[in-house]
Amino acid sequence: MNDPKEIMRRVNALAKISEEADRLTRTFTSPAMRQANQLAAGWLRQAGMKVRRDAIGNLIGHYAGENPRSKILLLGSHLDTVRDAGKFDGPLGVVLAIACVENLHRRKIRLPFAIEVVAFADEEGVRYQTAYLGSKAFAGCFDPKDLRRKDAGGISMASAIENFGGDAAKIKSAATDPKQLIGYVEAHIEQGPVLEEKNLALGTVTAIAGQTRAKIIFKGRAGHAGTTPMDLRKDALCAAAELIMAAENLARKTDGLVATVGQIHAGPGAVNVIPGEAHLSLDVRHVKDSTRHAALQRLGQTALKIARKRGLKSHFEIVHEASSVACSTTLSGLLGKAILRRQKKWLQLPSGAGHDAAVMAKICPAAMLFIRCKEGVSHHPSESVKAADVKLALGVMNDFLQMAAEKYRQIHGV
Amino acid sequence: MNDPKEIMRRVNALAKISEEADRLTRTFTSPAMRQANQLAAGWLRQAGMKVRRDAIGNLIGHYAGENPRSKILLLGSHLDTVRDAGKFDGPLGVVLAIACVENLHRRKIRLPFAIEVVAFADEEGVRYQTAYLGSKAFAGCFDPKDLRRKDAGGISMASAIENFGGDAAKIKSAATDPKQLIGYVEAHIEQGPVLEEKNLALGTVTAIAGQTRAKIIFKGRAGHAGTTPMDLRKDALCAAAELIMAAENLARKTDGLVATVGQIHAGPGAVNVIPGEAHLSLDVRHVKDSTRHAALQRLGQTALKIARKRGLKSHFEIVHEASSVACSTTLSGLLGKAILRRQKKWLQLPSGAGHDAAVMAKICPAAMLFIRCKEGVSHHPSESVKAADVKLALGVMNDFLQMAAEKYRQIHGV
Numbered sequence: 001m002n003d004p005k006e007i008m009r010r011v012n013a014l015a016k017i018s019e020e021a022d023r024l025t026r027t028f029t030s031p032a033m034r035q036a037n038q039l040a041a042g043w044l045r046q047a048g049m050k051v052r053r054d055a056i057g058n059l060i061g062h063y064a065g066e067n068p069r070s071k072i073l074l075l076g077s078h079l080d081t082v083r084d085a086g087k088f089d090g091p092l093g094v095v096l097a098i099a100c101v102e103n104l105h106r107r108k109i110r111l112p113f114a115i116e117v118v119a120f121a122d123e124e125g126v127r128y129q130t131a132y133l134g135s136k137a138f139a140g141c142f143d144p145k146d147l148r149r150k151d152a153g154g155i156s157m158a159s160a161i162e163n164f165g166g167d168a169a170k171i172k173s174a175a176t177d178p179k180q181l182i183g184y185v186e187a188h189i190e191q192g193p194v195l196e197e198k199n200l201a202l203g204t205v206t207a208i209a210g211q212t213r214a215k216i217i218f219k220g221r222a223g224h225a226g227t228t229p230m231d232l233r234k235d236a237l238c239a240a241a242e243l244i245m246a247a248e249n250l251a252r253k254t255d256g257l258v259a260t261v262g263q264i265h266a267g268p269g270a271v272n273v274i275p276g277e278a279h280l281s282l283d284v285r286h287v288k289d290s291t292r293h294a295a296l297q298r299l300g301q302t303a304l305k306i307a308r309k310r311g312l313k314s315h316f317e318i319v320h321e322a323s324s325v326a327c328s329t330t331l332s333g334l335l336g337k338a339i340l341r342r343q344k345k346w347l348q349l350p351s352g353a354g355h356d357a358a359v360m361a362k363i364c365p366a367a368m369l370f371i372r373c374k375e376g377v378s379h380h381p382s383e384s385v386k387a388a389d390v391k392l393a394l395g396v397m398n399d400f401l402q403m404a405a406e407k408y409r410q411i412h413g414v
Numbered sequence: 415m416n417d418p419k420e421i422m423r424r425v426n427a428l429a430k431i432s433e434e435a436d437r438l439t440r441t442f443t444s445p446a447m448r449q450a451n452q453l454a455a456g457w458l459r460q461a462g463m464k465v466r467r468d469a470i471g472n473l474i475g476h477y478a479g480e481n482p483r484s485k486i487l488l489l490g491s492h493l494d495t496v497r498d499a500g501k502f503d504g505p506l507g508v509v510l511a512i513a514c515v516e517n518l519h520r521r522k523i524r525l526p527f528a529i530e531v532v533a534f535a536d537e538e539g540v541r542y543q544t545a546y547l548g549s550k551a552f553a554g555c556f557d558p559k560d561l562r563r564k565d566a567g568g569i570s571m572a573s574a575i576e577n578f579g580g581d582a583a584k585i586k587s588a589a590t591d592p593k594q595l596i597g598y599v600e601a602h603i604e605q606g607p608v609l610e611e612k613n614l615a616l617g618t619v620t621a622i623a624g625q626t627r628a629k630i631i632f633k634g635r636a637g638h639a640g641t642t643p644m645d646l647r648k649d650a651l652c653a654a655a656e657l658i659m660a661a662e663n664l665a666r667k668t669d670g671l672v673a674t675v676g677q678i679h680a681g682p683g684a685v686n687v688i689p690g691e692a693h694l695s696l697d698v699r700h701v702k703d704s705t706r707h708a709a710l711q712r713l714g715q716t717a718l719k720i721a722r723k724r725g726l727k728s729h730f731e732i733v734h735e736a737s738s739v740a741c742s743t744t745l746s747g748l749l750g751k752a753i754l755r756r757q758k759k760w761l762q763l764p765s766g767a768g769h770d771a772a773v774m775a776k777i778c779p780a781a782m783l784f785i786r787c788k789e790g791v792s793h794h795p796s797e798s799v800k801a802a803d804v805k806l807a808l809g810v811m812n813d814f815l816q817m818a819a820e821k822y823r824q825i826h827g828v
Contacts, residue, residue, distance in 0.1 A: 192641025209640060213685055221789075225674035225697045226623060226766025227606025228790060230666045237675055238662050244655035252644045260639035261651055262685045264678055271627055271676045271695040281685040283639045352640025375635075376642060 002103065002398075004391035010095045013039060014079070015087035023084045023381065028122035028133060029057055029164035036079050040119050043098045048105030049117065054174035055167040056137035057121035063101045065114035066414070072176075073111075073404065074184040074364070075100065075397075076118035078134060078356055082126055086383020088373065092390070093187040094119045100397045111405040112414045113182050120356050127151045127160070135356035139363045140175030147171070176363075182408070183331050184360035185400070187369040187393055189385055191353045193376030201389040202339050202396060203347035204332045205368035208358040209258075209285040210292050210324035216243065216303055217315040222268055222276030233274055237266040239306050239314070240278035246302045247282060250295055257295055258352055259284045287350040289324050325358040328365030334407065335369055338399035342392055353378075369393060369400075416517065416812075418805035424509045427453060428493070429501035437498045437795065442536035442547060443471055443578035450493050450505075454533050457512045462519030463531065468588035469581040470551035471535035477515045479528035480828070486590075487525075487818065488598040488778070489514065489811075490532035492548060492770055496540055500797020502787065506804070507601040508533045514811045525819040526828045527596050534770050541565045541574070549770035553777045554589030561585070590777075596822070597745050598774035599814070601783040601807055603799055605767045607790030615803040616753050616810060617761035618746045619782035621701040622772040623672075624738035626710050628696040630657065630717055631729040636682055636690030647688055651680040653720050653728070654692035660716045661696060664709055671709055672766055673698045701764040703738050739772040742779030748821065749783055752813035756806055767792075783807060783814075 017039065018024045019032040026032040037059045044051045049061030059079070064070070077093025097117040104111070120134030128149045136142040147158040147168050158168035167173070195203055220234030244261045251259035260283045266275035282299065286292040300316045307314035336346040349370065357366040371393050374384035408414070431453065432438045433446040440446040451473045458465045463475030473493070478484065491507025511531040518525065534548030542563045550556040561572040561582055572582035581587070609617055634648030658675045665673035674697045680689040696713065700706040714730045721728035750760040763784065771780040785807050788798035822828070 190641065191638050192643075193637070193646045194641075194643060197646060211640065223607070223790060224605050224767055224792060225676060226625065226672065226699050226768075227604065227608075227792075228672070228766070229606070229608060229670075230662070230672060232607045232611055232790070235662070235674075237678060238658060241655035241658035241662075241675075244652060245659060248644070248649070248652050248655075256643075258640065258642070258644060260649075260686070260688055261655075262639055262680070262687050262689060263683050264651060264680050266676070266678050269677050272674070272697050273676050274674055275676060283686050285640050352642070353638060354640075376637060376646075378638060378641075 002394060004387040004394065007095050007099055007390050007394065008387055010043065011087050011091050014091045024081055024087060025083045025085060026079065026081045027127040028080055029160040033057070033080060033121065034164060037119070040079065040094060040098070044117060047098050047102035049101060054137065055170045056134060056142070056161060056174050057164050057166045058134045058138055058174065059119040061098070061101070061117040063104065063115040064110065066110045066112050070112065070114045071182050072114045072116050072180050073182045074116050074118055074360070076120065076184070076356070077186050077188055078120035078123035080122045080124050080126070082124045082379045084381060086378055086380055088189045088383050088385045089191065089378050090123060092189060092371065092385065096187045096394055096397060099394055100401055103398055104401070111401065112408045112412065123356050128157050131354060132356060132359045135359035137171050137174040138176055139359050141359065141362060142171050144171065178363040181364040183328060183365035183367065184357060185331060185335070185367050185369070186355060186357045187371060187397060188355060189373040189378060189383070190370040191373065191376065191378035194349050195347065195370060195372035196374070196376060198347055200343060200345055200347050201372050201392045202343055203349050203370045204335045204339065205327050205351045205370055206348045207287040207327055208325045208351045208355055209287045210289045211283065211285045211320070211322045212292060212296050212318055213320035214282040214296065215317045215319050216280045216282055218278045218307060218312050220276050220310065220312040223274040225272040225274055228274055234311050235274050236278035236312060237275035239310050239312050240264060240266070240280050242306045243280065243299070243303055247299055250298060254291065254295060256350060257284070257286045257291060259295065285352050287324050322354070325361045327357070327361070327367050331365050331367035334403050335367055335396065335400050338396040338403060341399060342395055369396060416808060418801040418808065421509050421513055421804050421808065422801055424457065425501050425505055428505045438495055438501060439497045439499060440493070440495045441541040442494055443574040447471070447494060447535065448578060451533070454493065454508060454512070458531060461512050461516035463515060467579070468551065469584045470548060470556070470575060470588050471578050471580045472548045472552055472588065473533040475512070475515070475531040477518065477529040478524065480524045480526050484526065484528045485596050486528045486530050486594050487596045488530050488532055488774070490534065490598070490770070491600050491602055492534035492537035494536045494538050494540070496538045496793045498795060500792055500794055502603045502797050502799045503605065503792050504537060506603060506785065506799065510601045510808055510811060513808055514815055517812055518815070525815065526822045526826065537770050542571050545768060546770060546773045549773035551585050551588040552590055553773050555773065555776060556585050558585065592777040595778040597742060597779035597781065598771060599745060599749070599781050599783065600769060600771045601785060601811060602769060603787040603792060603797070604784040604790065605787065605792035608763050609761065609784060609786035610788070610790060612761055614757060614759055614761050615786050615806045616757055617763050617784045618749045618753065619741050619765045619784055620762045621741055622739040622765045622769055623699040623701045624703045624706050625697065625699045625734070625736045626706060626732055627734040628710065629731045629733050630694045630696055632692045632721060633727040634690050634724065637688040639686040639688055642688055648725050649688050650692035650726060651689035653724050653726050654678060654680070654694050656720045657694065657713070657717055661713055664712060668705065668709060670764060671698070671700045671705060673709065699766050701738050736768070739775045741771070741775065741781050745779050745781035748817050749781055749810065749814050752810040752817060755813060756809055783810060
């Protein structure tokens with residue numbers, strides 16, 4: 001099971017399981033997810049694992065360690081997708097984890113710790129406008145209030161879980177015991193262009209960046225585009241443009257900061273009318289929360305200044321905030337060592353996207369292996385990963401398990 | 415008829431004639447327009463005028479001069495409106511013109527020239543997505559191809575004209591003989607904030623600004639807002655923001671130039687996705703065509719530069735162009751003299767908006783009297799003009815007619 005072709009075959013097989021006819025969409029507790037779980041369960045068993053499904057629908061394979069009381073190293077990722085998804089985001093991590101265990105199983109190797117492969121039931125949060133339902137239940141931080149959420153068809157999350165064969169009343173039972181865990185390691189496509197830009201197949205993640213989303217509104221005065229001289233205008237779109245420039249400039253000169261205005265609306269929106277109102281979204285991320293907070297404060301002040309200077313009103317509202325989550329330096333160090341065996345350079349990069357590892361990091365050391373994807377594209381059917389990179393990733397993960405076992409024996413004298 | 419209250423009453427009476435129940439909308443050849451014409455025809459007759467309607471539906475009142483061969487001075491504006499219109503844009507000019515003639519009629523005064531009051535049937539062009547249908551027919555530059563245009567309900571312009579009682583086949587007959595004309599004078603709300611800002615009720619128009627509309631597209635690369643470092647982005651919205659700033663700056667530093675981005679669209683338009691595409695509208699106006707052309711050329715180059723610097727593609731397309739139209743300095747000078755009698759200052763300002771006077775200027779000297787409107791607002795129910803300003807405007811127009819008559823007698827020895 002060191003053939004990347006088999007891994008690609010499995011990724012492709014999962015990609016065929018969709019709830020939509022002409023594109024890949026596999027959401028939480030859908031029939032497609034049930035089918036994907038059945039397929040993956042077969043691979044888990046084939047890899048010598050005992051398979052279970054928890055109350056929220058996570059699929060877990062257990063590969064026993066050298067003794068029944070062995071602690072557990074978790075490997076995994078998620079099997080759900082966004083709408084019209086690519087095939088690697090999530091599934092590749094699950095399939096790689098299974099392949100690692102299958103290698104041990106074939107060679108009849110037991111490690112001083114058990115391995116559990118977790119295929120999380122929901123990371124993307126498409127069906128219920130949430131995120132990380134699977135890993136949250138697994139990590140014991142699922143919010144029961146979420147069970148009342150309804151999907152687009154009016155089906156509550158509780159009903160969806162029951163219909164899937166889970167147990168909404170017992171989500172707590174899905175929580176694993178942190179004391180039993182050595183750590184969580186997740187392989188995932190980078191979803192960004194950095195590895196490709198550096199001409200590297202693999203890297204490790206230093207931290208999952210914290211994120212702030214803000215909503216900004218400028219209110220000026222609509223007016224006739226022909227009859228209102230420039231000095232009598234209160235053009236809300238010009239104010240918005242100034243803020244977009246300010247956000248870009250600040251991010252460019254602040255190492256590691258990214259700032260994005262992804263949505264803009266100018267009203268009334270006629271060719272010959274000065275915009276009286278502009279609405280913008282702002283997404284700011286950085287691995288250091290203090291840097292991110294400082295950037296937000298700065299941009300909030302900038303919005304005020306722009307509005308004051310132009311005689312407009314401004315509104316700056318934080319609508320979402322998530323702290324940065326650091327990865328385990330120990331686990332990442334071992335991954336890095338394994339990477340250096342097969343690749344000249346060990347690149348450590350932050351993850352600007354969220355991952356199950358961010359949730360798992362709350363209960364145990366967590367690390368991530370990033371795999372280069374074509375042009376950094378993800379959440380799109382054109383998501384693409386080279387077979388050679390997959391082979392390298394599998395090699396690194398195999399080596400990592402060996403090194404982790406050695407280190408574990410050294411420390412614990414087993 | 416020097417009571418502004420009566421003029422306001424007439425403006426209000428016209429404002430009640432709408433094709434929509436809860437707002438003022440009166441489009442070309444609509445039943446509402448027929449009713450408005452009937453009302454105005456009564457006022458024309460009351461002012462001692464012979465009333466006729468031409469082939470396209472313009473309403474014309476003729477007040478004879480001292481002899482049957484007298485040349486004609488035209489006074490007028492339009493009776494059609496935009497959707498959800500204010501009540502002054504157009505009708506105020508018609509009602510003021512009628513009031514001037516009524517004053518002459520009551521005092522039994524004949525001038526050395528005839529006066530014709532023209533109430534144009536279409537200036538706003540709402541129904542057929544055109545502009546100036548009425549004045550174009552009157553000035554003999556109506557494009558017969560327009561007759562084939564269809565309105566939202568599929569009714570051709572030809573049918574609409576016939577149904578209204580006009581004669582689509584004889585639009586040419588609506589053309590007046592330029593040799594008979596002394597000039598055209600139109601009173602109109604400013605539709606801008608300049609008079610209000612200068613604390614003046616009235617001003618004259620130097621020229622009706624030329625206008626260019628352009629469509630600009632930037633194409634970059636969409637990407638994940640979290641995982642794409644700033645230096646690897648091709649953010650189309652940032653490019654658009656840079657161009658918006660450039661357009662504003664150029665207009666600010668170029669005397670009399672206005673540049674407006676009224677529409678913007680950024681795609682794909684998700685909070686967490688870098689915009690890969692941005693579409694903008696650009697509206698540029700100036701009384702000097704060469705200044706406007708230079709501005710457009712400059713902004714086109716700027717768009718290219720921005721795109722090149724950022725590694726994007728850009729598209730810059732002129733979609734509409736209208737040359738500047740100068741007003742008659744003679745007629746404007748007489749208006750200015752009349753203004754100076756009643757107002758300390760004679761302000762001469764360009765018109766950024768289009769007017770029937772721009773069409774009429776093709777066949778005879780044309781001038782415009784601008785009347786202050788509240789906050790420069792037009793094309794909106796909140797359009798507002800002070801009764802005192804209307805009184806002043808009427809006084810100025812009465813004086814203007816007297817002065818014009820004197821001047822005409824001097825020149826022509828009649």
